[in-house]
Amino acid sequence: MSLVRVAPAVFLPTLIFEIGVGAVTPMIALSGRALGASVGAAGLVLALLGLGQILADVPAGALAARLGDRKAMLIAAGVAVLTLLGCALATQLWQLALAVAATGATNSVFMLARQSYLTEIIPEELRARALSTLGGMSRIGAFIGPFLGAAVVHARPIRDVYWLALACALVAGLVVLFVPEVAHPDAARQRRHAPVSIRSVVTRHRHVFLTLGLTVFLVSSVRATRQTVLPLWADHIGLSPSTIGVVFGLAGLVDTMMFYPSGKIMDRAGRLWVAVPSMLVLGLSQAALPLCHGLVPLAVVAMLMGFGNGMGSGLLMTLGADVAPPKTRSQFLGVWRLCADSGGASGPLLVSTAAGLGSLASGIGAMGVIGVLAAIALIRWVPRYSAFATRGAKARTSPTPPNLETPAPRS
Secondary structure: OOOHHHHHHHHHHHHHHHHHHHHHHHHHHHHHHHHHOOHHHHHHHHHHHHHHHHHHHHHHHHHHHHHOOOHHHHHHHHHHHHHHHHHHHHHHHHHHHHHHHHHHHHHHHHHHHHHHHHHHHHHHHHHHHHHHHHHHHHHHHHHHHHHHHHHHHHHHHHHHHHHHHHHHHHHHHHHHOOOOOOHHHHHHOOOOOOOOOOOHHHHHHHHHHHHHHHHHHHHHHHHHHHHHHHHHHHHOOOHHHHHHHHHHHHHHHHHHHHHHHHHHHHHHHHHHHHHHHHHHHHHHHHHHHHOOHHHHHHHHHHHHHHHHHHHOOOOOHHHHHHOOHHHHHHHHHHHHHHHHHHHHHHHHHHHHHHHOOOOOOOOHHHHHHHHHHHHHHHHHHHHHHHHOOOOHHHHHHHOOHHOOOOOOOOO
16 A cells, blocks of 8 residues: 555545645635625634634534445535535625534535545555645645636636635546445455444543543644734734735745655654654744744744644644544544644634734743643653554554554553
């Protein structure tokens, strides 16, 4: 099994789907404004994209477990076509809000199904590279999408960007439908198990979620915050919107270039050799952001933030694949993604709240501290649950740690 072999069935539809999501994300708030919403209400509509994803994480795991990853992706793509059609045709703000939230939910199902499928078919020695590449497809989509969206809406109504995203969802679904899966059908049938409730999965693996799951929450909060603190601080020091866009683009470019090297290091040296430096670089660079009062230092720190975040490309998906029990993989990954997505929503909220109270620098500094705490938590909990924390740990432990099938002992 090679990454090239799985590319048409896994990476290509993910890239196409995420280009559509990336195209509409910057335009959702503007669509709300075009429908008469205030700035605050338009921002809330944008937030519903992430909220829809969070609310769908656990049901997505149950859906993939019951129907299979391929059918779950087809359903997600089909529903996304309808929700994006709703976005394009919305004439009232509440219609747009519902359609945006539902679109976020389809993204959750689509990504979880691909993660679960890739975890199942890829050899363990290629797992990190495969999942980092999957994360890289999302990054590339988020990087390309806004440029395509900007080209579509140039001198045209903003709602036209949703037609672009609809076409991407449709094409992604067709790729999933017509490109055969890599795994043999007999193997897929052997993977089917009796349905297991989400509650039983959470209960059985509660120690994992209360320790490594909390770590994932912290990591995600720091990683998501970079997208908020960079434009806010750049605006605070008086940079123009066009300049902010260039700096943000440079940081995104550095971020996007790192996905494959990070996966290769995780496969060869262990997860911690990427996880800990990623959090330290990202946390400390965020903490240094309030010290930047000019374009050049801001650009340097922004690229450091992109480098730190790019180092961790696919990290959380890889850790989830390491610790997920095979018989309840999809349900487990649904809860795992809930931990990650909740953290991703909480970090920017903390910074925005601090900014609203008049202390943006303190909010940014707090996230820097959380980044260091996340690195410490990774050092503490990853070796306990992952046989691939380091090369030495891989040699000493079995691929499936026994404490994943039974409750972990208390510390």
